Amino acid sequence: MSILEIKNLSKSFDLKDKHEINVLLDVNFSVQKGECFVIIGPNGSGKTTLLRILGLLENPTGGTIFFNDKAITGLSAKDKVKFRRKFSYVRQKPVVRNVSVFNNVAYGLKIRGMRYRDYTEKVNAIIETVGLKGMEKKNARALSGGEMQRVAIAMNFVISPELYLLDEVSANLDQLNHKLLDDFIIKIKQDKTKTIIICTHDRFEAIKYADRIGVLTNGTISQIGTPEEVFTSPKDEFTAHFVGYENIFTGIARVDMESGLTSIKMDDFCIVTSEHKEGPVKLYIHPESIIIAKNPPENVSSLNLFKGIVEEVRELGNTCHVIIKCESSTFLSTITKVSLIKLDLHPNSEIYINFKATDVKCL
Amino acid sequence: MFEEIIEGILEALHLIFTFDLEIWNVIGVSFRVSLTSTFLAALFALPIGSFIGLRTFRGKKELTNLINTFMGFPPVVMGLIIYLLLTRNGPLGSLGLLYSTTAMIVAQFFLALPIITGTTKAAIESIEPDLKETILSLGANEFQLWGELIKHSKKSIIAGFLVAFGQAISEVGAVMIVGGNLRWETRTFTTAIVEQTRRGDFGMAIALGTILIVLAFITNYFLTRMQTKD
Numbered sequence: 001m002s003i004l005e006i007k008n009l010s011k012s013f014d015l016k017d018k019h020e021i022n023v024l025l026d027v028n029f030s031v032q033k034g035e036c037f038v039i040i041g042p043n044g045s046g047k048t049t050l051l052r053i054l055g056l057l058e059n060p061t062g063g064t065i066f067f068n069d070k071a072i073t074g075l076s077a078k079d080k081v082k083f084r085r086k087f088s089y090v091r092q093k094p095v096v097r098n099v100s101v102f103n104n105v106a107y108g109l110k111i112r113g114m115r116y117r118d119y120t121e122k123v124n125a126i127i128e129t130v131g132l133k134g135m136e137k138k139n140a141r142a143l144s145g146g147e148m149q150r151v152a153i154a155m156n157f158v159i160s161p162e163l164y165l166l167d168e169v170s171a172n173l174d175q176l177n178h179k180l181l182d183d184f185i186i187k188i189k190q191d192k193t194k195t196i197i198i199c200t201h202d203r204f205e206a207i208k209y210a211d212r213i214g215v216l217t218n219g220t221i222s223q224i225g226t227p228e229e230v231f232t233s234p235k236d237e238f239t240a241h242f243v244g245y246e247n248i249f250t251g252i253a254r255v256d257m258e259s260g261l262t263s264i265k266m267d268d269f270c271i272v273t274s275e276h277k278e279g280p281v282k283l284y285i286h287p288e289s290i291i292i293a294k295n296p297p298e299n300v301s302s303l304n305l306f307k308g309i310v311e312e313v314r315e316l317g318n319t320c321h322v323i324i325k326c327e328s329s330t331f332l333s334t335i336t337k338v339s340l341i342k343l344d345l346h347p348n349s350e351i352y353i354n355f356k357a358t359d360v361k362c363l
Numbered sequence: 364m365f366e367e368i369i370e371g372i373l374e375a376l377h378l379i380f381t382f383d384l385e386i387w388n389v390i391g392v393s394f395r396v397s398l399t400s401t402f403l404a405a406l407f408a409l410p411i412g413s414f415i416g417l418r419t420f421r422g423k424k425e426l427t428n429l430i431n432t433f434m435g436f437p438p439v440v441m442g443l444i445i446y447l448l449l450t451r452n453g454p455l456g457s458l459g460l461l462y463s464t465t466a467m468i469v470a471q472f473f474l475a476l477p478i479i480t481g482t483t484k485a486a487i488e489s490i491e492p493d494l495k496e497t498i499l500s501l502g503a504n505e506f507q508l509w510g511e512l513i514k515h516s517k518k519s520i521i522a523g524f525l526v527a528f529g530q531a532i533s534e535v536g537a538v539m540i541v542g543g544n545l546r547w548e549t550r551t552f553t554t555a556i557v558e559q560t561r562r563g564d565f566g567m568a569i570a571l572g573t574i575l576i577v578l579a580f581i582t583n584y585f586l587t588r589m590q591t592k593d
Contacts, residue, residue, distance in 0.1 A: 057496050077505055085502035095497040098515060108501040155501065 009063035034192035041216035055089035094152035273360035289359035371569025397531035400471035412483025433477035442537030462543035475527035482523025486516035
């Protein structure tokens with residue numbers, strides 16, 4: 001069931017010299033309940049405007065947004081409040097009120113009519129989770145940037161909304177805060193009644209969190225698909241240029257005590273990585289790291305060696321993309337034009353691919 | 364001259380500590396009129412000022428210009444307008460309010476209103492839009508947002524209140540015209556000083572001036588403490 005449906009959404013701003021600037025043009029997509037939908041796009045592509053419109057902080061110029069099949073565009077101020085209370089909008093730059101940490105975090109619950117004795121426990125618990133225990137009485141504006149971001153996360157997450165709108169939230173986070181946000185997002189993702197929309201320009205973040213990715217370029221969604229689809233077959237040149245190419249897979253990781261390496265079990269084969277991981281992981285291999293050989297290579301150090309069939313060859317000037325099918329998975333390898341001629345690759349050619357365990361990165 | 368000042372200050376102390384009834388009456392009238400008018404003005408100015416500050420509407424710029432003009436409105440002219448309205452043959456003459464403290468409160472109310480409205484509007488407008496949006500996105504309704512923004516601009520609003528109160532207590536033209544400087548009834552510090560100076564009783568005039576300054580200082584001290592307290 002789709003919780004959010006965006007139809008023909010557009011937004012333009014009037015500039016002072018009477019010129020109109022179109023920030024969003026005919027944006028269409030829908031988000032399923034329980035899904036983590038990541039909108040990826042370069043700076044200035046309209047991500048923040050889109051998220052602000054979804055958060056009912058800005059009115060679109062045209063188009064409609066449906067939340068649970070109800071149109072939420074063009075609402076009265078009173079109705080907007082009703083829907084905003086189901087959402088949570090975390091911005092890139094944290095903004096806190098000039099009151100204590102506790103009061104900042106409690107604010108959303110307080111204005112929903114909750115009593116002090118009913119929210120105290122909840123607020124204190126989340127303050128502890130974000131690592132600010134002992135700072136409850138401190139003025140939130142006197143905190144460091146990272147601590148302030150943690151207050152912002154706590155105050156937006158404590159209200160436990162149906163829809164989370166996160167705008168480049170990890171852009172300014174240090175490692176500790178990144179981990180904290182990760183834990184929160186993983187927890188929210190487990191709750192299938194909660195839906196997350198994340199805007200980011202960081203492709204690795206998109207791969208890590210997304211169930212599906214929407215690529216926003218020049219104010220329109222140019223492609224929607226799973227991370228695997230978007231990163232191995234970008235729809236147009238611009239998307240390809242922006243997202244880059246990656247081989248993305250999901251599997252279950254297990255550390256082999258003897259070798260100290262991790263083997264990741266996928267549907268019909270295993271990939272070995274030097275990173276230590278356990279449990280379900282997403283992994284990516286850069287296309288330039290995948291080496292193609294006509295015959296089974298001998299004396300190579302690569303731990304990952306697979307037999308496959310060339311599915312497609314895309315020539316891109318000096319370089320070529322070779323799409324290779326190994327069992328049920330598809331790999332993308334970037335090679336030079338010279339190599340292509342030397343290897344004499346055509347669709348349906350039988351080849352071998354290999355890559356080093358150190359080239360397999362886990363997210 | 365110097366001697367006269369010293370004499371005036373000593374007389375001031377004498378008048379206060381001997382509980383001179385007339386002096387205390389003047390103090391009472393001055394403070395009652397100025398505080399009442401400023402508080403009443405604030406009661407109206409806070410919602411008006413924040414409404415103008417929060418909303419965008421046609422004619423906002425013109426309205427802002429009007430408020431700014433009225434912030435520096437000559438009190439004497441305000442006194443004249445209220446006088447013409449309240450005089451026996453005026454449109455509100457039947458109310459019989461001329462030469463009463465009520466008339467003085469009305470005149471000072473209209474002088475204070477644009478000052479507090481203007482400062483409230485500016486304070487609300489100067490709040491970073493991000494904060495407004497954060498409060499809204501956390502689920503606040505318009506009234507809750509308003510309360511939060513007023514709390515946030517407390518300092519500027521108190522500053523506006525102080526300016527308005529300062530103007531009211533030191534104002535002479537309007538209260539003179541509509542109050543009539545009636546002894547025991549509508550005589551304030553400022554009108555009393557005018558009266559004493561005209562009579563050549565400089566000692567009393569200086570005494571009144573000194574008390575006015577000290578009391579204004581004490582009032583401002585407490586309001587400023589309120590302003591800086593977090």
